[in-house]
Amino acid sequence: MVNALGYPDKPFAVNKHLKMKNLTEQSIVDGFLFNRRKPSEKKLEFLEQEFQQGFDAVAEAVSLNIADGTTCEEFDLPQGSYWIQVIASLLDLKAPVKEEMPRLAELNKELIYYGHLEA
Numbered sequence: 001m002v003n004a005l006g007y008p009d010k011p012f013a014v015n016k017h018l019k020m021k022n023l024t025e026q027s028i029v030d031g032f033l034f035n036r037r038k039p040s041e042k043k044l045e046f047l048e049q050e051f052q053q054g055f056d057a058v059a060e061a062v063s064l065n066i067a068d069g070t071t072c073e074e075f076d077l078p079q080g081s082y083w084i085q086v087i088a089s090l091l092d093l094k095a096p097v098k099e100e101m102p103r104l105a106e107l108n109k110e111l112i113y114y115g116h117l118e119a
Contacts, residue, residue, distance in 0.1 A: 025050055025087055033074050038094045047087050048095070051103060054084040058110045082116070 028043045039047070058064075064082040072081045075089040088103040097103065111117040 025083060029071060029086060029090060032090060032094075033071070039090075044091065044095045047091055051084065051087050051091060054087070055103075055107060055110065058084075058107070058116065059114050061114070061116065064116060082111070085111075 023043070023046055025047060028039050028047055031043075032039055038044075054064075064084060067077070067081050067083045067086045069079050071086055072079050075081075075086055077085055077089060085104060085107060088107045092102045092104050100106070101109075108117060112119050
């Protein structure tokens with residue numbers, strides 16, 4: 001089984017920082033879209049961890065999972081955006097970085113550089 005970013009799922013019991021059963025990127029995003037409330041710190045930490053893993057793998061990725069149109073629309077992303085872009089958008093919205101380029105901008109730069117997006 002793979003996660004929303006296309007990487008193999010890891011058993012959550014191994015992750016000592018997050019003991020949340022059945023936690024996925026999609027369940028967090030869907031919960032945010034449904035409730036319109038900031039995800040918990042643990043959920044944001046999980047998303048950050050998944051984002052970093054995905055960001056680090058962009059150079060080697062053959063393909064990336066595409067988010068559904070409704071989710072893209074909710075985050076003001078173009079139709080056909082990648083799940084990792086959705087995650088970056090949610091993190092930028094609810095846990096922005098202070099002195100760095102926003103995650104989505106940095107990610108898009110990498111996606112363009114490695115040929116996953118057109119400039």
